[in-house]
Amino acid sequence: MTAILDALLLIADPYVILLICLSSAFGLFVGAMPGLTATMATALLVPITFFMPPLPAMAVIVTTSCMAIFAGDIPGALLRIPGTPASAAYTNEAYAMTVKGQSGMALGAGVIFSAIGGIFGTAVLATAAPLLAEVAIKFSSFEYFWLVCLGLTCAVFIALDDPVKGMIALFIGLSVALIGLENPAGLPRFTFGVIDLMSGIDMIPAMVGMFAIAEVLRIVAAATTRLPPARTVSGSIFKGQWAIARKYPLQILRGSTIGTLIGALPGAGADIASWITYATAKKFSKEPEKFGTGHVEGIVESGAANNAAVSGAWIPALVFGIPGDSITAIVIGVLYLKNIIPGPMVFTNQPTIVSGIFALFFLANLIMIPFGWLAIKSARNILSVPREILMPIVLLFCIVGAFAVTNSPFAIGVMLAFGLIGFLMEEHGFPVAPVILGIILGPMLEQNFVTSMIKSDGSFFGFFNRPIAAGLGVVTLAVWGAMLWRGLRAVRMPQTAS
Amino acid sequence: MKFHDSVCGIALFALAGFIFAYALTIPPMPGQQYGADVFPRLVSIGLGAFSLMLVWRGWKQSPRGTPWVAIAPWIRDPHTRGNFLLAFVLTIAYVLLDDIVGFIPLGIAILMVLFVRQGVAWRKGAIIAVATVVVTQVAFGNFLRVPLPRGVLTGFW
Numbered sequence: 203m204t205a206i207l208d209a210l211l212l213i214a215d216p217y218v219i220l221l222i223c224l225s226s227a228f229g230l231f232v233g234a235m236p237g238l239t240a241t242m243a244t245a246l247l248v249p250i251t252f253f254m255p256p257l258p259a260m261a262v263i264v265t266t267s268c269m270a271i272f273a274g275d276i277p278g279a280l281l282r283i284p285g286t287p288a289s290a291a292y293t294n295e296a297y298a299m300t301v302k303g304q305s306g307m308a309l310g311a312g313v314i315f316s317a318i319g320g321i322f323g324t325a326v327l328a329t330a331a332p333l334l335a336e337v338a339i340k341f342s343s344f345e346y347f348w349l350v351c352l353g354l355t356c357a358v359f360i361a362l363d364d365p366v367k368g369m370i371a372l373f374i375g376l377s378v379a380l381i382g383l384e385n386p387a388g389l390p391r392f393t394f395g396v397i398d399l400m401s402g403i404d405m406i407p408a409m410v411g412m413f414a415i416a417e418v419l420r421i422v423a424a425a426t427t428r429l430p431p432a433r434t435v436s437g438s439i440f441k442g443q444w445a446i447a448r449k450y451p452l453q454i455l456r457g458s459t460i461g462t463l464i465g466a467l468p469g470a471g472a473d474i475a476s477w478i479t480y481a482t483a484k485k486f487s488k489e490p491e492k493f494g495t496g497h498v499e500g501i502v503e504s505g506a507a508n509n510a511a512v513s514g515a516w517i518p519a520l521v522f523g524i525p526g527d528s529i530t531a532i533v534i535g536v537l538y539l540k541n542i543i544p545g546p547m548v549f550t551n552q553p554t555i556v557s558g559i560f561a562l563f564f565l566a567n568l569i570m571i572p573f574g575w576l577a578i579k580s581a582r583n584i585l586s587v588p589r590e591i592l593m594p595i596v597l598l599f600c601i602v603g604a605f606a607v608t609n610s611p612f613a614i615g616v617m618l619a620f621g622l623i624g625f626l627m628e629e630h631g632f633p634v635a636p637v638i639l640g641i642i643l644g645p646m647l648e649q650n651f652v653t654s655m656i657k658s659d660g661s662f663f664g665f666f667n668r669p670i671a672a673g674l675g676v677v678t679l680a681v682w683g684a685m686l687w688r689g690l691r692a693v694r695m696p697q698t699a700s
Numbered sequence: 701m702k703f704h705d706s707v708c709g710i711a712l713f714a715l716a717g718f719i720f721a722y723a724l725t726i727p728p729m730p731g732q733q734y735g736a737d738v739f740p741r742l743v744s745i746g747l748g749a750f751s752l753m754l755v756w757r758g759w760k761q762s763p764r765g766t767p768w769v770a771i772a773p774w775i776r777d778p779h780t781r782g783n784f785l786l787a788f789v790l791t792i793a794y795v796l797l798d799d800i801v802g803f804i805p806l807g808i809a810i811l812m813v814l815f816v817r818q819g820v821a822w823r824k825g826a827i828i829a830v831a832t833v834v835v836t837q838v839a840f841g842n843f844l845r846v847p848l849p850r851g852v853l854t855g856f857w
Contacts, residue, residue, distance in 0.1 A: 380719070386729060590819060655734045
């Protein structure tokens with residue numbers, strides 16, 4: 203109880219309130235700009251959070267990510283271009299409503315049911331995370347080894363169309379994690395005599411490179427950086443929303459529940475939640491024929507799901523230190539920088555931070571409604587910001603941000619290298635998120651593997667001796683088996699196009 | 701530029717081979733069976749295995765006549781190719797010249813070049829470039845105390 207009061211007092215600080223307001227505006231702006239994602243917004247903020255105390259840093263990240271996921275709906279409805287991948291599932295539906303003169307209703311449903319989904323996800327996070335932490339506190343290196351394996355595998359298996367390329371991306375990330383002195387013997391590995399590589403590849407420049415520089419390169423390499431003119435918002439965004447909520451309570455509940463669960467699966471974030479719940483909304487709808495013609499039902503369920511997934515993704519991140527999505531991958535990096543080690547002990551050692559994060563999620567989802575209303579009202583102005591001006595500024599900001607972390611130009615080189623790698627990977631159909639997961643979880647995987655092997659005298663049976671470890675091991679092996687089966691089946695049934 | 705999946709697979713397999721070979725040179729941990737060499741070996745084996753799967757899949761599944769290297773439209777177009785190279789080269793220039801020239805002049809120059817290249821009017825570009833760099837200098841250099849290099853402006857403030 204004291205921790206909750208302390209957290210509330212910290213959040214009530216005018217400095218934190220100001221940060222929340224500024225990051226709300228930033229998140230809404232980035233989310234509403236097509237091509238700029240919520241992950242990119244978070245990555246861009248990391249160099250700034252580096253200079254903040256832990257709770258204000260979390261306030262900035264939580265608020266920005268919640269706002270950006272909702273704001274992706276705005277260009278979806280007004281331009282037919284999703285602002286973030288999380289809005290892609292229902293972009294056509296929202297645009298069809300705009301064409302019918304119902305853009306206010308579409309965007310209103312987006313903001314209100316996003317807030318409801320986000321609050322539901324936060325309630326689950328605040329309830330489930332401490333309970334899971336009580337179980338996780340008994341975990342040893344064996345359980346953690348399987349958990350990391352499961353997390354890394356799920357990230358590839360669930361989230362992606364092409365598990366082979368996903369696995370390769372993951373191994374690239376694990377290869378990057380090999381660099382430096384952080385290994386069981388403390389020996390320099392893959393450093394080639396370069397002093398800057400002794401401490402390994404810094405996560406922040408790597409993340410800024412992969413999520414921001416790669417995006418900048420993609421946009422400057424596009425044939426046109428200009429967006430088409432946006433349609434105007436017609437009607438009040440709040441009118442009729444109560445009637446929609448009364449008509450679709452089951453859809454709101456289902457979207458929020460599925461969204462939270464998908465968010466909690468390592469690697470599967472808001473975009474997957476949105477696609478799956480749009481499909482479930484259509485499947486269980488009494489009016490499936492109306493989907494695609496400007497029907498609000500899918501927006502209600504998917505809108506609730508994608509914001510529920512944002513808070514759901516924090517469950518494995520806080521309890522096990524395993525990111526639920528690419529945003530929480532960044533969050534884990536930030537927590538490490540603040541000397542807060544995510545895991546079950548964080549609930550005992552840093553209760554104020556944990557309670558603060560829960561409170562921040564509630565607050566961010568509540569203020570999403572007034573801030574979202576303002577963003578929708580100024581949508582045409584936001585969407586008229588020229589990207590030919592924005593992209594060079596983002597590039598300069600990335601350069602300064604990468605430099606700020608280590609005060610060394612080497613970090614800028616790392617950022618650029620990872621930006622190029624990220625760009626080339628996406629050009630070739632390789633996902634980038636598993637690379638970051640590999641970089642973050644690589645040292646944890648190695649440490650738990652080597653420790654477990656030493657404990658069990660080199661016997662693999664040691665990994666199945668404890669009941670929870672055995673259970674996790676069996677599940678992990680089953681997922682690997684399913685993956686192998688899927689891979690073999692894909693090879694047997696050739697695709698028509700590569 | 702888009703390489704055929706099999707070509708990507710071969711390059712990644714070569715990377716896996718390099719990691720494995722390097723891991724063989726890592727000395728074992730004294731008195732322990734599992735040291736700093738174990739994990740790199742496992743990672744290289746995993747990377748190698750999936751790279752081979754990519755090679756095989758690319759070879760089996762790609763339609764006949766799929767080129768080993770396809771030139772992406774943005775590379776064919778001199779304008780988009782120039783945009784890409786410029787962003788890349790200017791960042792490298794920053795790394796090489798920041799200590800000598802300093803953040804403020806270099807930042808303004810980078811923004812101006814990119815703005816003009818993207819078709820922003822000179823005067824508008826100059827105003828935005830100067831404003832952006834000054835705000836960044838104040839925010840990072842003064843408030844957050846990041847030692848942004850002053851270069852030619854050393855001693856001016």
